[in-house]
Amino acid sequence: MAKTPANVNKKWITEETSEEEELFHHCREMETVCYAMTKVIIGADNKWKGPKGSSTPHSLSNRSYITGLVNIQVLDQIIEYLSKIVKSFYKLNPKLARMKKENPLLLSKHDHVFDKLCSVRFIMLQAMHGLIVTILSTCLHRDDSRKMIESSLCLVSIYNQMTGLSYKKFASRFSICSNTYPSTISETKAITLTKIVQILAKSRVEIDCHRLINCLVKMYKPEVDSDNDSGASTAESLEIYHTLTKHITPPTSSMSRELTVDKRREAFIEHKKSKMKHAQSLIELKNEQNKMITEVLSQNSDCEIAYTSLLTNQCVLENIFNSDENVNSILQSEEIYIEILLDTVANMAPTLLGNNGVKKFKSGRVQASKKAAKKVTEYYQNILWGDVGSCLEHIVLWWSSFPLATRSPNTSQNLREWLFATFKSSNTPELVLAALRILADALGCHVTSTSWDKHFSATLTTDLTVTSLKQYPDLSINVTEVTASGAKFALMLQDLVMLNNQCEVTWDYILGAPLEDLPLVEQIPILHRLDHSIHTYRLWCLAETRRLANQWQMDDFFRITQKDMQVCMEQLVNLRFADHTATIESGKIGVHENVCAKMREKLVSEVKVNTQKLKEATEEITSVLASVCATTSLAHLTMIFPSNAEWRRVSHPPTAERSIYVHELFDKMMFPVVKATEDITTLNMILRIMGESWLHHIYMAKVKFSKDAASQLLADFNEVRNWLTECKHLTAAARKQMLQNEVLRRCEGVGRLLLHAPGDLISMQDSTMQSARRRKDDNEAPEQLMPAEMYVPNQKQWLTLRANRLNGSLAFTLCCVVLS
Structure with a gap:
């Protein structure tokens, strides 16, 4: 026979004992009380946030002060009820620990009730924590700060007791109230x-x-009676x-001024x-x-x-702060x-x-x-x-x-x-x-x-307007004027250098400051910007000088290369970098300091590399100028140099009119350079390139020169010396150096070669005498005087440009010298 359902229920569902029913009833009551207390605590927290920092006088007719007293009374009642709740939790602990949970259904009911109790306890703890923080944040702004600290300590004691329950599951279980509230996604800890x-x-x-x-x-x-020169600094001080x-509070009563510190x-x-x-x-x-x-x-x-003061510098500042x-x-x-x-x-x-x-x-x-x-x-x-x-x-x-x-x-x-x-x-x-x-x-x-x-x-934005450095007296002593863009770059570099140098010292050290005391975190972005600024300035110089050279705007070109760059380099000379290699290699610094120090060393090396590249940029700019000068000179000669037909029509001694194109060429090419710079090396380079371009154009044009045309060409070459002598913008030293330029002797040598037909013998003495008379003011040693023809390479090729060539051998030699 099958068993009755009653027997089945008795076998599989064990009835709860009176002790277990009382325990579950107690847990439900605790859950309700904790929920109600949580609402009261949150309400009290909101009320305490209202009268924050109230400095109203104590008077029963003052509404806000009466509200504060009511809040204090409510707070005392909260503390009293929380103390009872803590006692209830501690009474509940041993009962929960002793409860037998052999029946699965009873165990499931126990876990469900226990989880809800843990959850409501956790939420109440979070509310208590918020109330404690609110009171502590406002208590030192109140006249009854001691009373508030005492109440806070009571809450802290209750809070710590509730978080430190002996039953381990209370300590280990916690709930997540909000994913956006960080303190609720970690285990509750005691307040220390x-x-x-x-x-x-x-x-x-x-x-x-x-x-x-x-x-x-x-x-x-700020001083009222300041000098006129310090107007800018006074304005900044104001x-x-x-x-x-803007943010100071008015002084207290005048009575406090008469009181000493004690x-x-x-x-x-x-x-x-x-x-x-x-x-x-x-x-x-x-x-x-x-x-x-x-x-x-x-x-x-x-x-x-x-009261025992812990100050080590008592009353040291009494004479400084007279307030x-x-x-x-x-x-x-x-x-x-x-x-x-x-x-x-x-x-x-x-x-x-x-x-x-x-x-x-x-x-x-x-x-x-x-x-x-x-x-x-x-x-x-x-x-x-x-x-x-x-x-x-x-x-x-x-x-x-x-x-x-x-x-x-x-x-x-x-x-x-x-x-x-x-x-x-x-x-x-x-x-x-x-x-x-x-x-x-x-x-x-x-x-x-x-x-x-x-x-x-x-x-x-590029601005090449001439700017006087009188308004920036700290930039340079030697340079008086630069371009506007150059001044901006120099100011940027000067500012970065100053900021970097300030990071190399501390409040207590001018030199040799310990690596741990240096503001490395602040210096790293400065070095980043400095490295980028030097690199950018170098690229700007290369691009802008190339553009100006192509337009042959020599004033701005040399103002950038010889003034702007000098001023900027003067700023970089002031850079200070202490060597911390020994400290880094010793490994006696922290991980953060070590990483920052190595980053600083890397950036310092990059700054030094870019500084060196900026110094070497002058050579690249010079090569660009030389290339543009050669191309532009050939272009001008193509347009203004007389044609072959004009040279064939020359049948009279040299005249001054033929030298017009020489002046035109030098006025367009050499004069802007002479007016823009006094650098002798650059002037000699431009003169050499122009002379070589002139000779190159003559040779490539395959002009056939008669004796009279050759005489005219020689006069044109010699006209260069007259142009240099008459140029007022040339200094005496530059003029002397340029008149001794080898390209002038080479041009003269080409002209003299074209005066002779192939096979003619050249008198070395006559040629040397003519060169000596022309250079009598050059103070050149006699042993350095030799015929101009000797400066011309490939003499046979140049002789092919001589018109009315003689039949027979083209033998030409300078070995037969007629000495008289």
């Missing part, structure tokens, strides 16, 4: 004193940043002063105590039943603050907040200070140990002033109606240089100096990008 100090420090950043700017403004006052004053410190402490006592009395009226909070307040609110508030007073006021925190933590949550973090006195008083107090204070100050430096950057550069970032980069550079010159480790506390260094580095990065963008964009 480090986290509390971080939140408190960040809440004070903006206020201390404004206070520090107030101190800077007191120092950075811009910086205007930017800084008196202001005592007044500050007494003021805080009175405000906290007043807030305590009002809270007790509203919250008489909250015995735990009342007991805590009565125990801790009136205790003395054990209501100085840097030391800012540091000391922040230490007072830390002392309040340490005193509260030592009495309410001593475990946060770690082992041996609390010192107990015989009188029963509890205080943080000196070691713990110093460690917490230093950590707070480091976090605070590091963030103050970053906040300073945003305020000075961006947070105003007329931010410094929208003005000329020179203004930011002036402020940076002023910071370097004014603040030293000898007169400024290290914490404040670190914040100012962050500001200076940020200004340096801003100047690097903006100034290079400004200068480089200006060079994209």
Whole structure:
């Protein structure tokens, strides 16, 4: 017989015991309570975000202040309920651990209820974390900051207890509330004193940043009676002063000006105590039943603050900052907040200070140990002033109606240089100096990008207008005028060189600064831009000089090659690169520093290579000029040189009219060069190329010269000397060198060769005498005088251009010399 269904149910479905039913009922109640508390916590968090930084007076007629008291009362009730929830969770732990889960259905029900409980617990923890952060972020801006710190520590204690439940599944399981909320996609961790100090420090950043700017403004006052020459710098100083004053708060009462630092410190402490006592009395009226909070307040609110300054440079800046508030007073006021925190933590949550973090006195008083107090204070100050430096950057550069970032980069550079010159480790506390260094580095990065963008964009358009360097006296001493584009390139290179050199020093070192202290991260983009700028300038010079040479615009050509390039090279000479090869190879630096140092070395080598290429670009430009000169000279000669028929019609002695084309050629080709440059090497090169082109054209044209035509050609060649002698733009040294140019003797030699028919004997003495008479003012040694014909190679080929050739052998020799 088959079994009844009742028997089957009893066999396969085990009924829950009363203990198990009570456990599941407890879990469901906990889930409901946690959900309700989460909504209350989120509502309280939103309310606390409302009256942030309220500085209204304590008055029961003040609506916002009454709202703040209600929020405090709600917060106390939240703490009380959360304490009960924690106890319930701890009671639930052993029951969950002891529960037998042999039945699969019971196990499935257990896991389902447990997962929901873990999820709602996790969401409540996230809400508690947000409320703790909100309160800690606002507590130091309130008069009852001690009460708020105490409430925060109560919440932190509850939060840590709830995250540290002994049942391991509570600690290991967590849920994901939102993929866009980073803190919910990782396991919940306990809140430590480090986290509390971080939140408190960040809440004070903006206020201390404004206070520090107030101190800077007191120092950075431009002189009223400045000289006229310093008008530009004064204007930039006024811009910086205007930017800084946009964000300062008005001075406090005039009474504080008469107080010393010690008196202001005592007044500050007494003021805080009175405000906290007043807030305590009002809270007790509203919250008489909250015995735990009342007991805590009565125990801790009136205790003395054990204040020990950790400053190493006390009152050093008193003579520098003549204002209501100085840097030391800012540091000391922040230490007072830390002392309040340490005193509260030592009495309410001593475990946060770690082992041996609390010192107990015989009188029963509890205080943080000196070691713990110093460690917490230093950590707070480091976090605070590091963030103050970053906040300073945003305020000075961006947070105003007329931010410094929208003005000329020179203004930011002036402020940076002023910071370097004014603040030293000898007169400024290290914490404040670190914040100012962050500001200076940020200004340096801003100047690097903006100034290079400004200068480089200006060079994209070529402007060859003559520009006097009187308006740029720092560019060069030797060069007085350049092109407008050359001045822009020089300014760009000068700015990059200056920025690079500033990265080679530190606040404490001028030479030999340790590699770890150098701003390598800031220097790398500067070297990138410098390398690119040198490369771009070299390509621009090559392209522009080629264009000008083809148009034979010698004024601009030589202004670029001999003035612009010289000015730019003068800027690159000032580059400073310290050699850190030994430090890098030693391997005693960090990974980040090692990577940055190697990148710097690579960029330095590229800068040096491009600098060398820029020096060698002169040779390439010269070869282009020579090629264009030869082509252009041949083109001119093709148009103006007399034709063969004209040469055949010459049947009379040489006349001056025949030399017209010589003057035309030299006026078009040589005169622009003579007027543009005084470089003797270049002038001799152009003269040589023109002479060689002249001879080449004559030979390729196959002109047949009669004796009279040859005489005329020789006169045309000699006319070059007359042109050089009469040219007023030539200096005496250049004229002397050019008159001794070998190409002139070669041209003269061709003319004399064409005077003789093939087979004629040439008198070496007569030829030498004529050459000596023509060059009597050249101061040339007698042994260097020889017939001009000897400078002509391929004499037989030139003799083929002689008209009316004689029949017979074309033998021509210079061996038969008639000496008389």
